[in-house]
Amino acid sequence: MTMRVVIERKIYPAQEGAPERALFENLSFELADGEVCAIVGPSGIGKSSLLQIVAGLDRDFEGSITGLPQPVGYLFQSPRLLPWRTARQNLELVIPEQPGRAGEWLAQVGLSGSEDVYPQRLSLGMARRVALARALAITPKLLLLDEPFSSLDEETSRGMQRLVAEHMQTLRPTTLLVTHHWHEAAALAQRVITFDGSPARIMDDQPIRQVRAAE
Amino acid sequence: MRAADGEDRGTWQGIASILLFLSLWQIAAGLVESRLFPGPAMVLKSLIHEAVDGPLLHDLGITVTRVAISFIIAMVIGTALGIALGRLAWLDRWLNPWLVILLNVPALVIIILTYVWLGLVETALLVAVALNKIPNVAVTLREGARALDRDYAEVAEIYRFGPWKTLREVIVPQIAPYLLAAARNGLALIWKIVLVVELLGRSNGVGFQLQSYFQLFDVSRVIAYAAAFVLCVLLIELVVFSPLERRVGQWRR
Numbered sequence: 001m002t003m004r005v006v007i008e009r010k011i012y013p014a015q016e017g018a019p020e021r022a023l024f025e026n027l028s029f030e031l032a033d034g035e036v037c038a039i040v041g042p043s044g045i046g047k048s049s050l051l052q053i054v055a056g057l058d059r060d061f062e063g064s065i066t067g068l069p070q071p072v073g074y075l076f077q078s079p080r081l082l083p084w085r086t087a088r089q090n091l092e093l094v095i096p097e098q099p100g101r102a103g104e105w106l107a108q109v110g111l112s113g114s115e116d117v118y119p120q121r122l123s124l125g126m127a128r129r130v131a132l133a134r135a136l137a138i139t140p141k142l143l144l145l146d147e148p149f150s151s152l153d154e155e156t157s158r159g160m161q162r163l164v165a166e167h168m169q170t171l172r173p174t175t176l177l178v179t180h181h182w183h184e185a186a187a188l189a190q191r192v193i194t195f196d197g198s199p200a201r202i203m204d205d206q207p208i209r210q211v212r213a214a215e
Numbered sequence: 216m217r218a219a220d221g222e223d224r225g226t227w228q229g230i231a232s233i234l235l236f237l238s239l240w241q242i243a244a245g246l247v248e249s250r251l252f253p254g255p256a257m258v259l260k261s262l263i264h265e266a267v268d269g270p271l272l273h274d275l276g277i278t279v280t281r282v283a284i285s286f287i288i289a290m291v292i293g294t295a296l297g298i299a300l301g302r303l304a305w306l307d308r309w310l311n312p313w314l315v316i317l318l319n320v321p322a323l324v325i326i327i328l329t330y331v332w333l334g335l336v337e338t339a340l341l342v343a344v345a346l347n348k349i350p351n352v353a354v355t356l357r358e359g360a361r362a363l364d365r366d367y368a369e370v371a372e373i374y375r376f377g378p379w380k381t382l383r384e385v386i387v388p389q390i391a392p393y394l395l396a397a398a399r400n401g402l403a404l405i406w407k408i409v410l411v412v413e414l415l416g417r418s419n420g421v422g423f424q425l426q427s428y429f430q431l432f433d434v435s436r437v438i439a440y441a442a443a444f445v446l447c448v449l450l451i452e453l454v455v456f457s458p459l460e461r462r463v464g465q466w467r468r
Contacts, residue, residue, distance in 0.1 A: 057369050074373045080366050084388040084466040093384060094374040118466045138374065 003031045003067040005054060010061040022199040023049055036175040038185030041195030047178040051144045069174050073140030075148050079131035081119040087130045088115040095137050105133040125156040136167050143173040149184055161187055253435035262439040275443055278421040282406050285344035293352025301360020317350040326412050335416040344408050352397045359393030391463045399456055
């Protein structure tokens with residue numbers, strides 16, 4: 001089933017002196033089952049807000065999201081692990097019916113031996129890998145990745161990209177990847193949507209091959 | 216290891232400081248030689264006498280029960296109210312003035328009014344103590360509810376925790392430090408208020424006995440009852456609050 005995102009209007013409320021502004025107007029796109037689509041665009045344009053809307057976490061907009069694949073795995077920009085639960089417990093919480101698999105998932109993201117560590121003892125790269133394992137462990141039909149490789153050193157970033165690519169091959173979830181790095185989009189996605197302007201509009205929507213050829 | 220050593224040293228220093236105080240007190244009492252200023256040995260004698268042959272254990276039991284019931288009522292209502300105020304801005308706007316008023320009305324006035332309006336009955340005692348404590352709990356828990364991190368609530372929503380699991384895994388761990396602070400302050404405040412309420416209008420309990428021995432100017436028994444009660448509270452601190460605090464703060468280490 002095709003997922004269809006239609007946002008007629010999304011207002012960002014006035015805050016701390018900044019006036020209210022329209023984040024999106026008449027924005028719509030579709031994603032085929034299993035399609036991996038990168039969303040690129042400048043900072044602050046609303047890429048993360050779009051993921052929040054698609055995930056159903058922000059319902060304060062005019063429009064509709066139909067054909068949403070379930071369940072949704074969401075890798076937030078910050079790892080958002082529950083700090084009072086260990087790495088393993090954070091995973092067990094999302095797969096209560098198969099708690100034994102938490103250890104396997106941690107091994108897959110290269111964190112054997114850190115199962116019983118609390119998140120605040122993990123580096124950002126490690127915490128993000130736990131969060132990635134959490135998003136993948138539920139066997140998502142829709143995977144939302146919000147700048148999954150930002151603030152990581154080159155090597156960690158490449159390792160994580162490999163991990164994401166491998167698991168996307170096996171699980172084949174419909175994926176929205178928010179990034180502002182072209183090379184990340186090129187490495188993982190089949191299609192790139194470019195946002196720009198205020199309110200944000202789709203400036204470009206192309207298969208990755210054409211984007212590469214144009215470059 | 217080093218932290219544990221530090222903790223041990225802290226415990227020994229605490230005990231040493233109490234022993235030093237008791238010795239100085241005993242020496243001072245020996246110098247004054249008055250029944251209005253008994254030393255710790257005399258107080259201990261009264262304590263043992265009251266516990267074995269007197270009504271101390273009976274009255275202590277009654278007071279501890281009253282403290283426990285008032286504590287539970289104040290914590291349950293105060294927590295529910297505090298969380299509601301922290302989450303619902305309109306409710307907070309309506310009730311905040313009342314919280315400020317209740318926080319500032321002297322405990323004694325509330326006690327007298329509840330006795331006048333409800334009579335010298337057990338219910339009046341519980342209502343008076345709860346009314347004195349609920350605002351404190353509510354204010355603390357309101358802060359806790361305001362500090363709840365929306366990010367974790369979103370994790371719970373995405374990964375379909377459901378209401379019960381969200382409460383247990385996401386909300387309670389965040390408000391636990393506030394609950395613990397409210398409970399600790401609550402216990403300290405409640406037992407003091409319960410004694411006053413007993414003194415003013417009940418015919419049993421530690422507060423009532425303090426009143427009786429005060430009228431007889433029997434200072435050693437007054438201190439003996441107070442000491443017995445303080446020991447009870449210390450025991451609760453050691454057995455309940457300290458382990459709870461360690462558990463709540465475990466992940467921060």
